Amino acid sequence: MYERDMSLISVNTFLANAANKYSQTFQNIETKKKTEKEEVKELLQNPEDPLAQYPVRAMGYANEVGAALSTMPGWGKTAEVALWIPALLYLGADIYDKYSRGKEGNYSEASVNKAVEQATFQALASVILPTAAVKMGQNIAGIATKYDGSNLTASAQEELYGKILSDFDKGKFAKGDYIKPDGTVRKGIDRVMDRILNDDFDKLLSGTKQDLKTEGLWAKVKRFFTHSSRPVSAATSNRTDVDNFVRNKVNEIYSLQTKLENITEDSLSALDSRTRKYYNKALKNIDAKVQQLIAENPSIILKKILNSGDDRLKTYQSQILDNYQGDSLKLLLRDKNRSAKLLSDLMAQPEDRDYITKFVKKVKIARDTLRPIVKGKEMRLGWLKTAGGFIALGCLAIPIDHFVHKYIIEKAVAPALENVEKFNQNFKKKAH
Numbered sequence: 417m418y419e420r421d422m423s424l425i426s427v428n429t430f431l432a433n434a435a436n437k438y439s440q441t442f443q444n445i446e447t448k449k450k451t452e453k454e455e456v457k458e459l460l461q462n463p464e465d466p467l468a469q470y471p472v473r474a475m476g477y478a479n480e481v482g483a484a485l486s487t488m489p490g491w492g493k494t495a496e497v498a499l500w501i502p503a504l505l506y507l508g509a510d511i512y513d514k515y516s517r518g519k520e521g522n523y524s525e526a527s528v529n530k531a532v533e534q535a536t537f538q539a540l541a542s543v544i545l546p547t548a549a550v551k552m553g554q555n556i557a558g559i560a561t562k563y564d565g566s567n568l569t570a571s572a573q574e575e576l577y578g579k580i581l582s583d584f585d586k587g588k589f590a591k592g593d594y595i596k597p598d599g600t601v602r603k604g605i606d607r608v609m610d611r612i613l614n615d616d617f618d619k620l621l622s623g624t625k626q627d628l629k630t631e632g633l634w635a636k637v638k639r640f641f642t643h644s645s646r647p648v649s650a651a652t653s654n655r656t657d658v659d660n661f662v663r664n665k666v667n668e669i670y671s672l673q674t675k676l677e678n679i680t681e682d683s684l685s686a687l688d689s690r691t692r693k694y695y696n697k698a699l700k701n702i703d704a705k706v707q708q709l710i711a712e713n714p715s716i717i718l719k720k721i722l723n724s725g726d727d728r729l730k731t732y733q734s735q736i737l738d739n740y741q742g743d744s745l746k747l748l749l750r751d752k753n754r755s756a757k758l759l760s761d762l763m764a765q766p767e768d769r770d771y772i773t774k775f776v777k778k779v780k781i782a783r784d785t786l787r788p789i790v791k792g793k794e795m796r797l798g799w800l801k802t803a804g805g806f807i808a809l810g811c812l813a814i815p816i817d818h819f820v821h822k823y824i825i826e827k828a829v830a831p832a833l834e835n836v837e838k839f840n841q842n843f844k845k846k847a848h
Contacts, residue, residue: 465517467510475506476542477813483550484805486643488798489578489791493643507538529833536829541820547641549812550805557804561797567657570797571649576658577794579647580665583612584783584790587716589666589673592723604723605670612666613659621658624651669786676782691785698784705784706776714755718748720779721762721772728771732762 466472482499486492515531516523558570566573583589591607624646631639639648650658675683676695687695698705710717721732736758740748748754763769 465513467506467513472506475502476510476538477503477546477809478506479503479543480546480550480809480813481806483547484554484802484809487554487574487801487805489574489794492798492802503542507542510538511535529830529837532833533825533829537820537825540824541817545816545820546809546813549808549816551640553804553806553808554801555804556808558797558801560800566661568653568661569649570800572647572653572658573661574794574797574801575647575650576662577665577790577797579617580612580662580669581787581790581794584669584787587713587719588612589670590716590719590723592720593725594723604674605667607723608670609663609666613662621647621651621655624648628652669790672789673782673786676785677778679778679781691789694785694788695781698781702777702781706773706780709776709780710759711756714752714759715749716783717759717772717776717779718755721775724775726775729775732768732772735762 478499478501479496482496482503485499486496488495511531511534514534515526515528518525518527518530555569555571561570561573562568568576588611589608591611592604594602594604594607627646628648628651672691679695684692684695718736721729722736724733737745748758759772763772
């Protein structure tokens with residue numbers, strides 16, 4: 417009986433100890449949860465502060481949104497500049513608010529130290545580190561395009577598409593087949609390729625690559641956070657990969673241009689849906705567009721006439737070349753007023769006007785079909801990098817806030833400011 421009672425006591429003691437340990441463990445879990453809640457509260461600094469809470473806090477990231485969008489061709493850099501406005505308004509309001517709140521947080525006495533703390537916090541948590549995260553995300557996303565067979569990053573491809581589009585706008589794709597004096601034919605695509613992959617492009621890439629070797633640390637940091645007008649990514653890529661990419665894209669564009677300028681009902685139906693969509697869009701208001709092209713870019717029309725294989729246009733070619741050759745022809749094509757005067761002379765007779773107008777219509781339709789196709793490829797690269805920037809910002813924004821507030825402000829900046837304040841107070845006491 418005694419032994420049975422002792423056994424029951426032992427069991428009860430064991431269960432009591434187990435319950436006690438379970439209770440302690442549960443309390444530890446609760447304490448941990450509470451600590452996490454406190455860290456969130458700490459992250460938001462002051463839950464009673466509307467400027468520290470989302471979505472108002474998100475205004476501080478407006479410039480980062482601009483940085484993410486800055487990779488978009490055309491309007492991206494404008495968006496980047498414009499989105500600095502709400503960001504700066506928020507940063508200024510938040511710093512002034514913390515200055516006014518003071519140490520007690522009740523607006524009883526302003527505090528320069530609190531303003532300095534908040535300015536440091538915003539500089540790191542709303543400008544420098546998030547922007548670095550965005551740029552990092554863009555670069556990581558851009559690596560994905562290396563596996564499309566080009567071995568070039570999205571940034572390098574984007575730069576090269578930008579050059580190709582610029583050359584397209586300048587009329588460098590206007591070259592056609594050319595019969596040399598010895599009777600041999602130089603293909604138009606070869607002439608176009610020479611105009612695009614010429615010495616100027618080679619000098620640009622080589623010069624950029626050489627300048628990067630002597631670039632200082634500050635220039636590297638500046639280039640990381642901003643944008644270079646030079647083809648930095650293309651210059652640092654393998655030159656063979658760059659040349660192959662440009663050649664492939666120029667061939668594609670030139671081939672489609674030739675097809676569009678000589679379109680038939682059968683070849684129109686054979687176009688892919690996207691090209692057909694742009695072609696049909698280019699047909700709208702085509703007469704007005706032709707007159708606009710004649711008025712705004714007559715040199716493009718003269719280049720197309722000079723490089724056309726159309727027998728009827730050879731008459732106009734002769735009229736041009738009888739008066740302009742070599743450098744004088746180059747100067748003519750660079751001068752809008754002189755080009756417009758010559759084109760007007762060629763179209764003086766009604767039959768000439770009708771024929772050249774029909775020819776220009778084909779040129780305009782082809783150009784208006786091709787340009788959005790090339791631009792779309794450049795835009796897709798921009799969207800890829802933009803997505804990478806937004807993903808990085810979304811993943812790292814709150815951790816950056818937490819890191820800067822808890823480790824930099826609380827453990828470095830605030831103690832340093834307190835020490836400076838104590839030193840000033842002691843100095844004033846000794847002076848008195």
